[in-house]
Each structure stands twice: as structure tokens, then as C-alpha cells.
Amino acid sequence: METFELLLHGFSVALQPTNLMWALVGSVLGTAIGILPGIGPALTIALLLPVTTALAPTSAFIMFAGILYGAMYGGSTTSILLNTPGEAGSMMTALEGNKMARAGRGAAALATAAIGSFVAGTIATLALTFAAPAVAELAFYFKPTDYFAITALAFCSVAVVMGTSRTRGFVSLFLGIAIGVIGIDTMTGQPRLTFGNMQLLRGIALTVVLVSLFAVGEILYVASRYRSTPGVMAPIKGQLWMTKQDWARSWKPWLRGTAIGFPMGALPGSGSEIPTMLSYTLERKLTKHPEEFGKGAIEGVAGPEAANNAAAAGILVPLLTLGLPTSATAAVLLAAFQNYGLQPGPFLFTSNPALIWGLIASLYVGNVMLLVLNLPLVGIWVQLLRIPRPQLYAGILVFAMIGVWGLAGSWMDLTIMLVVGLGGYVMRVYDFPIAPVLIGLILGPMAETQLRTALAAGQGNPLVLVSTPLSAVLITLAVLLLALPILLKRLRANA
Amino acid sequence: MKFSQTLAALAMTAALGTGAASAQVNVMLPANPGGGWDGTGRQAFQALNDAGIYTGGVNFTNTGGAGGTVGLAEFLGTSTGQPDALAVFGAITVGAIALNNSPINLAEFRPVARLTAEYLVVAVAADSPYNTLADLVAAIKADPGAHPVGGGSAGGVDNIAVALLAQAGDIPVADLNYIPQTSGAETVTAIVNGTLTAGVSGTSEFSQFAQQGRIKLLAVTSAERRPNLPDVPTFHEAGYDVEIANWRGILAAPGAPDDNYATWVDRFTQLSKSDAWKQVLETQGWEDYFLAGDEFGTFIAEETERQGQILKDAGLVN
Amino acid sequence: MSTDGNNTTEGGSPTAAPASPKPYWIGIGLMVLGAVWLYNAFGLPQGARYAAVGPGLFVTVAGAGLLVLGAVLVLQIWRGESFVAQDAEDADGATKMDKRAFVTALLAVALPIATMGPLGMPFTATLSFVLVANAFGSRRWWLDIIYGGILACASWFLFAQLGLQLGRFFPPLGV
Numbered sequence: 001m002e003t004f005e006l007l008l009h010g011f012s013v014a015l016q017p018t019n020l021m022w023a024l025v026g027s028v029l030g031t032a033i034g035i036l037p038g039i040g041p042a043l044t045i046a047l048l049l050p051v052t053t054a055l056a057p058t059s060a061f062i063m064f065a066g067i068l069y070g071a072m073y074g075g076s077t078t079s080i081l082l083n084t085p086g087e088a089g090s091m092m093t094a095l096e097g098n099k100m101a102r103a104g105r106g107a108a109a110l111a112t113a114a115i116g117s118f119v120a121g122t123i124a125t126l127a128l129t130f131a132a133p134a135v136a137e138l139a140f141y142f143k144p145t146d147y148f149a150i151t152a153l154a155f156c157s158v159a160v161v162m163g164t165s166r167t168r169g170f171v172s173l174f175l176g177i178a179i180g181v182i183g184i185d186t187m188t189g190q191p192r193l194t195f196g197n198m199q200l201l202r203g204i205a206l207t208v209v210l211v212s213l214f215a216v217g218e219i220l221y222v223a224s225r226y227r228s229t230p231g232v233m234a235p236i237k238g239q240l241w242m243t244k245q246d247w248a249r250s251w252k253p254w255l256r257g258t259a260i261g262f263p264m265g266a267l268p269g270s271g272s273e274i275p276t277m278l279s280y281t282l283e284r285k286l287t288k289h290p291e292e293f294g295k296g297a298i299e300g301v302a303g304p305e306a307a308n309n310a311a312a313a314g315i316l317v318p319l320l321t322l323g324l325p326t327s328a329t330a331a332v333l334l335a336a337f338q339n340y341g342l343q344p345g346p347f348l349f350t351s352n353p354a355l356i357w358g359l360i361a362s363l364y365v366g367n368v369m370l371l372v373l374n375l376p377l378v379g380i381w382v383q384l385l386r387i388p389r390p391q392l393y394a395g396i397l398v399f400a401m402i403g404v405w406g407l408a409g410s411w412m413d414l415t416i417m418l419v420v421g422l423g424g425y426v427m428r429v430y431d432f433p434i435a436p437v438l439i440g441l442i443l444g445p446m447a448e449t450q451l452r453t454a455l456a457a458g459q460g461n462p463l464v465l466v467s468t469p470l471s472a473v474l475i476t477l478a479v480l481l482l483a484l485p486i487l488l489k490r491l492r493a494n495a
Numbered sequence: 496m497k498f499s500q501t502l503a504a505l506a507m508t509a510a511l512g513t514g515a516a517s518a519q520v521n522v523m524l525p526a527n528p529g530g531g532w533d534g535t536g537r538q539a540f541q542a543l544n545d546a547g548i549y550t551g552g553v554n555f556t557n558t559g560g561a562g563g564t565v566g567l568a569e570f571l572g573t574s575t576g577q578p579d580a581l582a583v584f585g586a587i588t589v590g591a592i593a594l595n596n597s598p599i600n601l602a603e604f605r606p607v608a609r610l611t612a613e614y615l616v617v618a619v620a621a622d623s624p625y626n627t628l629a630d631l632v633a634a635i636k637a638d639p640g641a642h643p644v645g646g647g648s649a650g651g652v653d654n655i656a657v658a659l660l661a662q663a664g665d666i667p668v669a670d671l672n673y674i675p676q677t678s679g680a681e682t683v684t685a686i687v688n689g690t691l692t693a694g695v696s697g698t699s700e701f702s703q704f705a706q707q708g709r710i711k712l713l714a715v716t717s718a719e720r721r722p723n724l725p726d727v728p729t730f731h732e733a734g735y736d737v738e739i740a741n742w743r744g745i746l747a748a749p750g751a752p753d754d755n756y757a758t759w760v761d762r763f764t765q766l767s768k769s770d771a772w773k774q775v776l777e778t779q780g781w782e783d784y785f786l787a788g789d790e791f792g793t794f795i796a797e798e799t800e801r802q803g804q805i806l807k808d809a810g811l812v813n
Numbered sequence: 814m815s816t817d818g819n820n821t822t823e824g825g826s827p828t829a830a831p832a833s834p835k836p837y838w839i840g841i842g843l844m845v846l847g848a849v850w851l852y853n854a855f856g857l858p859q860g861a862r863y864a865a866v867g868p869g870l871f872v873t874v875a876g877a878g879l880l881v882l883g884a885v886l887v888l889q890i891w892r893g894e895s896f897v898a899q900d901a902e903d904a905d906g907a908t909k910m911d912k913r914a915f916v917t918a919l920l921a922v923a924l925p926i927a928t929m930g931p932l933g934m935p936f937t938a939t940l941s942f943v944l945v946a947n948a949f950g951s952r953r954w955w956l957d958i959i960y961g962g963i964l965a966c967a968s969w970f971l972f973a974q975l976g977l978q979l980g981r982f983f984p985p986l987g988v
Contacts, residue, residue, distance in 0.1 A: 037901075037902035037903055038902070050972075050975075050977045050978075051972070051975045051977065054974075054975045055975075078902075084902040084903075139684055139688075140684065140687045140688050141688060142688065143688055143689070143690055144685075144690055165889075165894070167882060167885050167886055167889060168886075170878070170882055171843060171879075171882045171883075171886065174875055174878040174879050174882060175879070177871065177874070177875045177878070178846070178850055178875040178876070178878075178879060180871075180875075181850075181871050181872050181875055184595065185868040186648060186649075186675060186677070187649055187674075187675050187868065188649050188811070188858070188861070188867065188868050189562075189591070189594040189595060189648065189649045189650050189811070190857060190858070190868045191595060191596075192853065192857060192868060192872055193849075193850065193853045193872065198564075198565055198568050198569075199565065201564070201565050201595065202565055216922055218901065219918055219922075219945060220915060220918050220919060220922070221899075221901060221904060222901055222902075222903050222904040222949075223911070223914045223915055223917070223918035223945070223948040223949060224910045224911050224912075224914055224915035224918070225898070225904045225905055225906065225908045225909075225910060225911065226903065226904060226911065226914060226949055226950065227903055227904060227905040227908065228950060323681075341531075343677070343678040343679075343680040343681065345680055345681070345684060346684065347680045347683065347684075347704070348680075350707060351680075351703060388951070389903060389949055390945070390946040390947075390948075390949035390950060390951035390957075391942075391946055391951065391957070391960055393945055393946075393949055394921075394941070394942040394943070394944075394945035394946040394949070394957070394960075394961065395942070395964055397921060397922070397941055397942070397945050398938045398941065398942055398961070398964055398965060398968065399968070401925055401929075401934075401937070401938055401941060402934065402938070402968055402972060402977070402979065405925070405929055405934060405979060405980075406972060406977035406978060406979055408557070408558055408978070409556075409978050409979070409980055411926055411929065411930060414925045414926045414929060415926050417922065417925075418922050418923050418926065421922055422919070426839070428898065428899045428901065429896075429898050429899075429910075430836055430839060430896040430898070431896055431897055431898065431899050444871070444875075447871075448870070448871045449677070451866070451870075452861070452864050452866060452867075452870075453674050453685075453690065453864075454690075455863075455864040455865055455866055456643060456672060456674050456861065456863045456864035457643045457672075457674065457690045457691070459640045459641065459672070459863050460863055460864060460865030462865075556978060557978065640862075640863050643863075669862065670862070672862070672863045810862075
């Protein structure tokens with residue numbers, strides 16, 4: 001009941017006119033960047049980070065939440081109409097959604113995506129509302145060794161799952177870890193890999209790496225292999241609303257997608273690709289119309305879209321309650337909290353209830369706003385795709401530049417942008433996954449601090465790393481994840 | 496044609512805006528936006544403005560990193576000899592310079608004013624068997640490795656406070672198991688989940704958690720008990736001759752002309768007596784710790800000496 | 814997150830040839846990088862009083878990891894591992910690299926290092942805008958100057974209002 005009161009208080013914060021305006025700004029911005037190529041929610045929030053000096057924290061986070069949710073809505077639009085997912089999480093939507101659009105059922109596909117996103121977003125926000133305070137108490141039981149085990153498992157899973165081969169996944173991961181150790185060691189104050197350069201003492205900012213890998217790397221890559229004939233846009237045809245049968249076939253996938261997406265989003269390193277993929281596979285297995293899959297099955301849009309949005313809410317649980325970022329977007333949000341001198345974690349709920357509950361309440365508000373913005377207005381949104389590509393990519397570079405330069409006005413950051421951007425280009429050309437770099441960079445320093453804290457508190461005894469039940473389970477899982485494929489191969493060879 | 500007209504108009508506005516800006520004071524805030532130094536600088540200039548002491552323009556630069564040494568190094572490069580260039584810094588900078596082998600020498604800058612301070616408290620878990628500072632020190636003395644103590648960054652004021660306490664309690668500083676934490680809230684979490692035996696942080700940071708009943712406050716590093724924490728004894732009362740504060744102050748650029756320097760010392764002296772500043776101190780929960788000009792210079796030299804020595808004893812600096 | 818999807822579109826034609834038959838240099842580059850990190854790690858304390866591990870540990874791990882992975886990659890390349898360029902929105906991994914476009918775009922990214930400080934953000938951003946647009950095949954450079962100039966100036970004012978430190982408008986004129 002106390003949660004309910006706090007939530008009501010949150011609504012009184014979120015419904016203030018200024019905050020409503022920021023929610024609208026965030027939703028519009030989020031939808032736009034979801035539709036546009038080359039720029040996603042993590043990047044957008046990273047670019048807006050320096051703005052936090054001028055904005056009250058509540059307003060800023062309400063806007064960021066709008067961007068986060070909005071990008072999920074916008075991403076599905078391009079997947080369906082253009083077969084070009086603006087976000088990694090919308091890849092699965094493109095499979096069936098675009099087929100539906102080509103078969104003249106684009107409106108139904110857009111509707112099931114938007115309503116599914118709304119349903120999933122709302123249910124997941126409800127789950128967040130009631131789970132978060134309880135999860136926050138866990139912070140007092142989790143020890144450094146547990147956190148280390150979580151990060152170790154995230155490393156192994158992300159490197160194994162993402163990318164074409166495990167070697168390439170690990171190369172990306174270790175590049176991220178290697179970038180993460182640059183700068184002053186927080187535990188001893190020792191400068192590491194600074195090569196005597198003062199500017200490197202503070203380390204390489206996540207924003208710079210994000211901007212360079214995603215925006216700059218993408219611009220260089222697309223420029224070098226530009227396909228100037230853009231994809232054909234399927235016209236929005238068909239009834240604007242879903243038929244009775246569409247509803248009947250959609251509501252279960254929505255719920256199943258939510259059930260998959262929310263917990264998966266809360267796990268480090270799973271991102272939005274894995275839950276959407278799982279949801280798609282599940283719907284394909286459960287459907288009564290298997291013949292339609294691959295030709296435009298509505299379940300294949302409804303499930304992954306719901307999973308996608310639920311995962312976006314899921315990442316907020318460990319972030320707000322434990323201060324644990326599980327994706328690039330979450331890491332950028334964490335940086336935003338730290339800009340305000342706020343430390344996400346159990347104490348944020350007690351020390352700053354207006355912020356936390358205002359943010360949570362704004363997620364409900366944002367969802368309603370996005371449904372309204374996206375369902376009837378989708379025709380206006382797709383006009384964004386008419387921006388000529390040369391000017392669009394040029395504009396993205398301008399914003400990338402402002403984001404990097406605005407951080408500290410340092411030419412060193414611009415140099416890093418060039419170097420890491422080139423790296424991002426090479427990774428695209430030779431097909432190395434990008435996401436593990438970020439996971440390594442974000443969780444690497446955390447893994448290190450927790451490992452060293454655990455060992456210091458345990459006076460150097462390595463057994464302390466598996467001393468709690470949770471850490472023992474997670475470390476075992478991580479080892480299995482690494483060893484299992486090799487073992488299976490051996491067994492098969494022997495058989 | 497329209498475009499070029501608009502551009503010209505834009506350029507004009509920019510010229511006007513920044514033209515006025517050339518008569519500004521440049522202030523280096525060697526931390527990211529949102530932290531204590533950032534707040535000290537911005538609030539002080541807001542109060543200077545409100546009190547009518549200095550109403551001109553202020554141009555802030557945030558350059559965070561490495562306890563302020565990155566920002567001060569940049570300040571040294573860009574502002575040496577400039578008449579109206581100031582930088583915020585504090586106790587943490589002193590330790591960070593020694594720790595990072597930074598080429599910065601605080602004595603080169605011109606000391607304007609020490610403004611605020613925050614005292615530190617030592618805390619243990621609410622269900623901890625230790626009820627006094629003496630209990631805690633005795634336990635650490637018996638087995639320093641098994642009693643990890645946490646606080647802010649290595650070589651920062653929290654670490655130095657623990658080291659001074661150890662010295663006063665006859666514990667070899669190098670034997671301490673000090674584990675740096677990223678924030679006061681993290682320190683509390685680590686105390687509650689049992690990773691740390693005790694923790695150190697600023698009074699404002701810890702007192703809210705003590706009110707929630709998560710931790711017990713054992714002692715405070717001020718000379719006398721704090722009015723907002725009447726039940727917490729000082730280190731002196733507990734039998735340890737330690738006094739330390741996390742202070743913050745203002746420096747002028749090396750080689751700043753005497754006239755400008757004297758003006759700034761005078762302005763901050765007026766500020767310290769103004770109602771506007773007292774209002775800021777109250778709302779922010781900062782302690783008044785004012786000291787100006789050469790006396791502040793002497794204080795910085797003493798702090799450099801004291802912190803350098805304790806860092807050597809702790810084995811953090813050679 | 815941006816599109817980093819493999820096999821996102823059907824555009825990636827099955828006839829896609831390996832981008833480069835034997836990119837040994839990537840493996841070797843990784844090994845060199847690993848060696849740099851390892852070399853640095855030797856200058857750092859590996860232990861601490863109680864933790865048994867010190868600031869050098871993760872640097873060592875990162876360096877050793879990159880060294881080993883670089884070697885594994887070289888081995889895999891030697892055994893004939895294929896590398897197929899990723900598909901992206903607006904890009905086709907199977908097309909041949911357009912060197913002129915790439916170099917132009919690269920110039921747009923490198924330019925700010927030299928001009929951002931002395932010539933200011935609006936000027937630099939306009940120039941980079943024109944270069945990128947050119948790399949993507951826009952040939953109406955005078956129009957791009959206008960678009961880029963408006964975008965750069967507008968964002969300079971907007972973000973400066975919001976508190977970003979973007980420097981002066983056009984430093985050579987002192988404004």
C-alpha cells in the first residue's frame with residue numbers, strides 16, 4: 001500500500017506541466033531517433049548528458065525515459081514499413097512486419113506493434129513499480145563477490161552469444177575492458193596507461209566511445225558502402241484498426257513477450273536482441289498458423305515488440321535499485337545520475353522519492369503519450385525518412401561532434417573520437433560485434449572494483465569469490481557457458 | 496538571401512553576447528557538474544551577485560578528473576598571469592597532487608579564500624558490537640586485516656582521517672585495510688552488508704542514514720560537537736587527538752596582478768559576512784570555514800605537509 | 814542502440830565475397846595492442862597489502878587477453894576464416910568500398926582535432942557537414958554550406974544556452 005501512495009505522489013510530480021512537457025519532448029525525440037538510422041537512445045541520451053547542468057534532475061530523467069521508450073516505438077515503424085530496423089531490438093519485427101506491410105496489412109502490423117508496446121510497457125512498468133522497492137533491499141545482502149560474479153557471467157554470455165564467432169566476441173569484449181582501465185585507478189590513485197598525458201588521467205568517457213563506435217563508425221562505414229537507392233517504403237494500407245481476429249491472435253503474444261522481455265532486460269548483457277529473438281522463436285512454435293510465418297504472421301510482430309518494450313523497462317530495475325547498468329542505455333543513464341551527484345541504489349528510493357517515483361510515474365504517462373503519438377500520426381513520422389541521406393548523416397556527425405566537444409572542450413576527446421571511430425569502421429567491415437565492447441567498458445571497471453574489494457575484505461583468499469550461494473552459482477554458470485561448447489564438441493568427436 | 500541575413504543576425508548576437516563576456520571573470524571548476532566543487536563555485540558567485548559585491552559576468556569551466564589536478568593543470572596553462580581567473584579546489588586536491596605525482600605546486604597559485612568545510616564521521620552498522628570509537632580502534636588494532644574500513648578515494652580526506660586515527664591509536668598506518676568506495680551511499684551499503692567493519696564520510700552524507708537506523712555514528716572529526724549531531728562525540732572526546740575537515744576554497748591564477756588579487760580577497764571577505772552567503776551555507780548544509788589571503792596560504796602549506804606525511808606513512812606515496 | 818545487426822536485411826546477397834581474403838593485420842594489431850597494455854602493466858604494482866591483487870591485475874588481464882586473442886585470430890585466418898562485412902541500414906556489405914567517399918568522411922571526422930579550438934565549433938561543424946554530405950554524393954556544396962551553417966549556428970546557440978561549453982563562436986574574430 002505504501003508503494004501505491006508513493007506512486008500517487010509520483011504522478012503528482014509527473015503530471016506537473018513542465019514535466020509533462022519534458023515527457024513530450026522525450027517521446028517525440030525518442031520516436032524520431034527510433035525512426036532515423038545511425039542514432040539510437042543510448043547515443044541520444046549521451047549527447048544530451050551535458051545539458052543536465054541546466055535542467056532539474058526530475059525533468060531530465062522524465063525526458064530520458066521518454067527517449068528510451070520512444071525509440072522502441074519508433075524502431076518498429078521503420079522495421080515494418082521499410083524492412084530497416086532502426087534499433088537492434090526491432091530486427092525480429094522486420095521479419096514478419098515488413099511482409100505484412102507488403103501484403104497490404106501494414107496498418108494492422110503498426111497497430112499491433114504500437115498497442116503491444118503499450119501493453120508491455122504498462123505491465124512492465126507495473127512490475128517495476130512493485131518489484132523495485134523489494135529488489136532495492138537486496139542491495140544490503142549482495143556482497144562485492146556477488147557483483148563480481150554477475151559481471152563475470154555477463155562477460156561470458158555476451159561474448160559467446162553475440163557475433164559470428166566466440167573469438168570475435170571476446171576480442172570485442174577485451175577491447176572494451178582494455179579501454180576501461182585507462183585513467184586513474186580509483187582504488188589506489190595510480191595512473192594507468194596514460195602515457196604521461198594529463199587529459200587521459202580522467203579516463204576515456206563512455207560518451208566518447210559510444211558516439212565514436214556508433215555514430216562515427218557508422219558514418220564512415222555507410223559512406224564507404226553507400227547504397228544510394230533506399231529501400232522501398234511499403235504504403236500504409238489496410239484498415240487502420242486491427243480486425244477482431246488480429247486482436248485474438250495478438251493478445252497472448254503481447255503477454256508472453258512481456259513475460260520474456262522484462263526479466264531478460266534486467267539481466268546484464270542480454271540487451272534487447274536476445275529477448276526479441278526468444279519471443280519470436282516462441283511464437284513461431286506456439287502459433288496455430290505456422291504456414292503464415294515468414295509470410296507476415298501477426299504473432300511474429302506482436303510478441304517481439306512487446307518483449308522489446310518490456311526489456312526497456314527491465315533495464316531500469318537493476319539500474320535504479322542496485323546501481324547496476326545492464327546495457328549501454330542504462331550505463332548512460334547511470335552517468336546522468338552521477339552528473340547530479342546521485343547514486344542509484346537502495347538509498348535513492350528514500351533520499352529522493354520525488355525523483356524516483358516521478359520517473360516511474362512518467363513511464364506510465366509516456367506510454368500513453370507514445371501510443372497517441374504513434375498510432376494515428378504514423379504517417380507524419382515516416383516523413384522523417386524523406387530527409388536526404390547525405391544531409392542526415394552529415395547532421396548526425398555535427399551532433400556527435402557537439403556531444404564530444406561539449407563534454408570538456410578537449411581536443412584529446414576529438415582524437416579519441418577519430419581513433420575509436422576508425423575502430424568501429426574496421427569492426428563493421430570484418431564483422432566484429434559492437435555491443436561487447438560497451439559491456440566490457442561499462443562492466444569492466446565495475447568487475448575490477450568489486451573483485452578487488454571482495455579480495456581485500458577477504459584478505460586475499462580467492463575462495464571468497466565463491467563464498468556466497470549466488471556467487472557460486474553464477475561463477476559455475478559462467479564457466480559452463482565457456483566450456484560447454486568445447487566439451488560437447490569433444491564428446492561428439494569421441495562418440 | 497534570407498539565409499545569409501539570418502546568419503548575419505546570428506553572428507551579431509554572438510558578437511554582442513561574447514563581447515560583454517570579455518569583461519568576465521573566468522572560474523575553473525575542476526570537477527564535473529553537480530559535485531561539491533561545482534556547487535561551491537556556482538553558489539559563491541550567485542551569492543556575490545545577490546549581495547551586490549560582484550555583479551559582473553562569470554564564465555565557468557568544468558574540467559573534472561583526478562581530484563581536481565586535471566582542471567588545475569589546465570588552469571595553470573591557460574590562466575597564468577591573467578588578472579581575473581579563479582579556481583575552486585579543496586582538501587582532496589592536496590592529497591591527489593601527492594598521490595598522482597602531479598607537477599602542480601599549490602604554492603605557485605595565489606590563495607584567495609577558504610570558504611566552507613564539511614567534517615567527517617566514523618560509522619559502523621547499527622547492529623555492530625562496537626559502540627564507541629575506542630571499541631572500534633581496539634578491534635582494528637587486534638587484527639587490522641580482518642577489519643576493513645571504507646570511505647572515499649585513496650589518498651582523499653576520508654582515507655587521511657582513518658590514517659590519522661590509526662596513528663593516534665598506535666596502529667601502523669600501513670597495516671590498515673582501507674577499501675575506497677565510490678560514494679557515501681556505497682559506503683553505507685558496504686557497512687550494512689558486512690563487507691566493511693566501519694566507514695568514513697561527510698556528516699551530511701551519513702547523518703540521513705543514521706536517522707534511518709542503518710548505521711551508528713561513533714565520532715566526528717570537528718573540534719567541538721556539531722549542533723545537528725549533539726549525541727556524536729568528537730575524536731578528542733573519544734581520546735584521539737585528530738581534527739580534520741574536507742575544506743573547499745578559491746585560488747587565483749599564478750602571477751595575477753596584486754591589485755586584482757587584493758580586490759578578489761576583499762570581495763570574498765565581504766561575501767563571508769553577507770547574509771546571502773549565510774543563507775547559502777544554511778540551505779546547503781555547509782560549515783563556514785572562512786580564512787583569507789596569506790593566512791590561507793600558510794594553511795595550504797601546512798595541509799600539504801601534513802597530508803604528504805600521512806600518505807607516506809600509509810605507503811601510498813614514496 | 815544503433816543498427817549493428819548482422820543479417821538484418823535481406824539486402825546482404827549470398828554472393829557477398831569476403832571483404833578481404835586474409836586480414837592478418839587485425840590479429841597482429843590486436844597482439845601489438847595487447848603487448849602495449851602488458852608492458853604498462855609491468856610498471857604497476859600487481860599486489861596490495863590485503864587484496865593480493867593490485868592495480869596491475871586488470872591491465873595484465875586485458876593485455877594478455879588481447880595478445881592471445883590476436884594470436885588465435887591469426888591462426889583462424891590462416892585456416893581460412895572468412896570475414897563478411899556487416900549490413901547496415903543504407904549500406905550494403907557486399908558492395909566494393911568507395912575509397913574516395915571513405916577518405917572524405919574520414920577527413921570530416923579528423924578535421925575538428927585541428928580546427929575546433931582555433932576556428933570554433935560553428936565553423937568546424939559546417940565544414941564537416943559539407944564534407945560528409947559530399948561523401949554521400951551530395952554535389953550542391955553551396956546548399957550544404959547553408960544547411961550546415963544553419964544547423965551548426967542554431968545548435969551552438971541552443972546548446973550554449975543549455976550550459977554546454979562549446980567555446981567561442983568564431984575565435985579568430987574574438988567573438
